[in-house]
Amino acid sequence: MQRRESGPALSFHGASVPDDVAGYQPLGSSYPARPEAPDEPEVISVAALDQRLRRVVEGASQDVRVLGEVGGFRLHASGHAYFTLKDEREDACIDCVMYKTASPRARKLLADGARVVLIGRATVYVPRGKLQFSVSDVRPAGRGALLEALERLKQKLAGEGVFAAERKRALPVDPAVIGVVTSGSGAAIHDIVTVSYRRGAPRILLARATVQGPGAAQSMARALDQLARVPEVEVVILGRGGGSAEDLSAFNDEALVRKVASFPVPVVSAVGHEVDVTLTDLAADARAATPSQAAEMLVADRMERRMQLRHLYIRIARATRAAIERRRAVVDRLARSIGSPADVLAARQQKLDELTSKLERAQERATSRRKEELAELERRLAARHPRAVIAGARAATGTLEVRLVAAERRRVERLRTTLGRHAARLDALSPLGVLARGYAIATTASGRAVRDAKEVAVGEAITVRVHEGQIRAEVTAVLESAPDAGGGDNG
Incomplete structure (x- = not known):
C-alpha cells in the first residue's frame, strides 16, 4: 500500500525532520469479520502455503x-x-533470477535495456513467497524499446542544448x-538536514x-513550481535515496528535465545512484552522488572555515610583521x-639658485636672438613693400616693352624674307x-590628262587648257611622234 503524506506542501526544517506521514492501513480492515464455522478449518504455516504455491506453479509450468x-x-557476488x-x-x-550455473555467454547478454528472449520456467521463492522466473538460457532480441526511447529523448534534448555545459550556473x-524536492518520509531529506546542520546553519x-x-x-515538477x-531560495536539491533503474524512471521525464534546465536558480541533482545517470543529472547545474x-x-x-580563518589570521599577522x-x-x-x-x-x-641663474641667462640670450630676427624680418618686409614692388615692376615693364617691339619687328622681317x-x-x-610659257594640257572628257596619243581616239572630244582659258577640241587624227633626233626643243 502506498504511503499518504499529510501536512503543508512546503515546510522549513530545523535540526530534525518532522514526522507528519500518515500510518499504514491494515489490509482488510474495512471488511467485516468472518463468522466462525462450526468446524475449525485446517491452519497451515506460511512456509507450508509457499510450498503449496510452488508446487502448483511448477507443476503447471x-x-x-x-x-x-x-x-x-x-x-551478486555469489554469481x-x-x-x-x-x-x-x-x-x-x-522478477527473474539466473543462477551462476548458467552459461557465461547467456549472462553477457543481460544488461539494463537489453531486449531478450528468456528460456526457463516460473517458480515461487519460498523464503519470501515471491513469484519469479528462473532463467536457464538467454537469446538476444535486439535493443529494448524503453531504452531506445530514452536514448532518442536524450539525443533530442542534447541537440537543443539542454545539457550544454555553457548554460550551467x-x-x-x-x-x-x-x-529540497524529495519525499517527506524518505532518508534523503534526513541525510540533507543532518549534514547541513552539522556543517552550518x-x-x-x-x-x-x-x-x-x-x-x-x-x-x-509541481514541487519545483x-x-x-x-x-529567498538560492539553490534547489532534487533527488532521492537511490533505487533501481525502474525506480529512477521518473527522473527521465522530458517535462521534468526541461523544468530543471530552465529553473530560475541552480539545481543540484542528487539521485543517490552512481551507476545509473538520469536525464535530470545531465540537465542540472551540478550532480551529487548522494543527497548527503x-x-x-x-x-x-x-569548523573547517574557523580553522582556515585561524590559519589565514596567523599568516596575515606574520606577513604584516x-x-x-x-x-x-x-x-x-x-x-x-x-x-x-x-x-x-x-x-x-643652492642647486635651485644655480638653475635659476642659468634660466635667466638663457632667457636673455633667447630674447636678444629674437630681437635680431625681428629686425631682419622688418628689413625684408620693407624691401617687399607694395609700392617698391610696383615701381620696380613698372621700370622692368618699360624695358621689356621696347625689347619686345624690336624683337617682333625682326621676327616679321625674317618671316617675310x-x-x-x-x-x-x-x-x-x-x-x-x-x-604661261606657251604650253598646253589636254584632258579627256573624264578630266584625265592625256600623256600619250594612243590614249585618245579619232572623233573624241578633249579639253585643251592654256595659260588663259580652255579650248574644246575634237581629235581628227592620231599621229605617232617621231623620235627626237635633235636631242631637245630649240625653239
Missing part, C-alpha cells in the same frame, strides 16, 4: 520462452544474476535558504513530492643615506608657270 526488456540488473523482465507494450513485469557560496525548505511510481515526475515562487554529498557541496563546514620590519629597515637605511635635513635643504637651495623665297620656288614649280 514448463520451460517457456518469454520476450521482454531487462531492467534493474544486479550481479547469481537478479533482474526484472518488463513488457514493452503493457504495464507488466516479473555556478552554485552559490554558503546559501542561506536551500530548497542554513534554512532547509522542503517541497514534498512523490519520487517513485506513477505521477512522480508531475509531483516533482512551489519553490520557484519563494524568492549534495548538502556537503552547498553548505560550508563551520615581516612587511613592517622590511619597511623599517628601508627607512633606517634611507635616513642614514640622507643625513641632516637642513644640509639636504641647503644643497637643494622666308615667305618670298618659298613663293618664288613654288611659282617656279607651278604648272601655271609652264602654261
Whole structure:
C-alpha cells in the first residue's frame, strides 16, 4: 500500500525532520469479520502455503520462452544474476533470477535495456513467497524499446542544448535558504538536514513530492513550481535515496528535465545512484552522488572555515610583521643615506639658485636672438613693400616693352624674307608657270590628262587648257611622234 503524506506542501526544517506521514492501513480492515464455522478449518504455516504455491506453479509450468526488456540488473557476488523482465507494450513485469550455473555467454547478454528472449520456467521463492522466473538460457532480441526511447529523448534534448555545459550556473557560496524536492518520509531529506546542520546553519525548505511510481515526475515538477515562487531560495536539491533503474524512471521525464534546465536558480541533482545517470543529472547545474554529498557541496563546514580563518589570521599577522620590519629597515637605511635635513635643504637651495641663474641667462640670450630676427624680418618686409614692388615692376615693364617691339619687328622681317623665297620656288614649280610659257594640257572628257596619243581616239572630244582659258577640241587624227633626233626643243 502506498504511503499518504499529510501536512503543508512546503515546510522549513530545523535540526530534525518532522514526522507528519500518515500510518499504514491494515489490509482488510474495512471488511467485516468472518463468522466462525462450526468446524475449525485446517491452519497451515506460511512456509507450508509457499510450498503449496510452488508446487502448483511448477507443476503447471514448463520451460517457456518469454520476450521482454531487462531492467534493474544486479550481479551478486555469489554469481547469481537478479533482474526484472518488463513488457514493452503493457504495464507488466516479473522478477527473474539466473543462477551462476548458467552459461557465461547467456549472462553477457543481460544488461539494463537489453531486449531478450528468456528460456526457463516460473517458480515461487519460498523464503519470501515471491513469484519469479528462473532463467536457464538467454537469446538476444535486439535493443529494448524503453531504452531506445530514452536514448532518442536524450539525443533530442542534447541537440537543443539542454545539457550544454555553457548554460550551467555556478552554485552559490554558503546559501542561506536551500530548497529540497524529495519525499517527506524518505532518508534523503534526513541525510540533507543532518549534514547541513552539522556543517552550518542554513534554512532547509522542503517541497514534498512523490519520487517513485506513477505521477512522480508531475509531483516533482509541481514541487519545483512551489519553490520557484519563494524568492529567498538560492539553490534547489532534487533527488532521492537511490533505487533501481525502474525506480529512477521518473527522473527521465522530458517535462521534468526541461523544468530543471530552465529553473530560475541552480539545481543540484542528487539521485543517490552512481551507476545509473538520469536525464535530470545531465540537465542540472551540478550532480551529487548522494543527497548527503549534495548538502556537503552547498553548505560550508563551520569548523573547517574557523580553522582556515585561524590559519589565514596567523599568516596575515606574520606577513604584516615581516612587511613592517622590511619597511623599517628601508627607512633606517634611507635616513642614514640622507643625513641632516637642513644640509639636504641647503644643497637643494643652492642647486635651485644655480638653475635659476642659468634660466635667466638663457632667457636673455633667447630674447636678444629674437630681437635680431625681428629686425631682419622688418628689413625684408620693407624691401617687399607694395609700392617698391610696383615701381620696380613698372621700370622692368618699360624695358621689356621696347625689347619686345624690336624683337617682333625682326621676327616679321625674317618671316617675310622666308615667305618670298618659298613663293618664288613654288611659282617656279607651278604648272601655271609652264602654261604661261606657251604650253598646253589636254584632258579627256573624264578630266584625265592625256600623256600619250594612243590614249585618245579619232572623233573624241578633249579639253585643251592654256595659260588663259580652255579650248574644246575634237581629235581628227592620231599621229605617232617621231623620235627626237635633235636631242631637245630649240625653239
